[in-house]
Amino acid sequence: MNRANIILKPIITEASMKAVDGDKYSFVVAKFANKTEIRDAVKAMFNVTVISVATVTVKGKTKRVGARRTEIKDSIWKKAVVKLKKGDKISLFEPGGDDHSGHTHSK
Numbered sequence: 001m002n003r004a005n006i007i008l009k010p011i012i013t014e015a016s017m018k019a020v021d022g023d024k025y026s027f028v029v030a031k032f033a034n035k036t037e038i039r040d041a042v043k044a045m046f047n048v049t050v051i052s053v054a055t056v057t058v059k060g061k062t063k064r065v066g067a068r069r070t071e072i073k074d075s076i077w078k079k080a081v082v083k084l085k086k087g088d089k090i091s092l093f094e095p096g097g098d099d100h101s102g103h104t105h106s107k
Contacts, residue, residue, distance in 0.1 A: 049085035
């Protein structure tokens with residue numbers, strides 16, 4: 001699997017931003033990516049040292065939409081929580097950070 005296709009997008013929520021203080025970062029990843037592929041992709045994209053990877057398959061929620069209240073179901077997706085070596089940061093999760101270098105900006 002191509003590394004660019006493994007990490008789909010970061011998960012930026014209140015809970016995931018609190019986990020950043022504990023060196024844990026959350027991503028939406030390809031459904032069929034395994035932990036080794038996720039670790040290698042994060043290491044290559046952000047130039048950081050990955051300690052561990054935890055994955056979970058998130059089931060789609062059922063929603064009722066339209067005038068007839070038809071039920072539709074969201075897609076199933078996979079989430080990965082990556083723990084980094086102490087001191088390593090991903091600037092994508094920092095306020096104002098948007099590069100993929102893995103280095104934080106000094107102020």
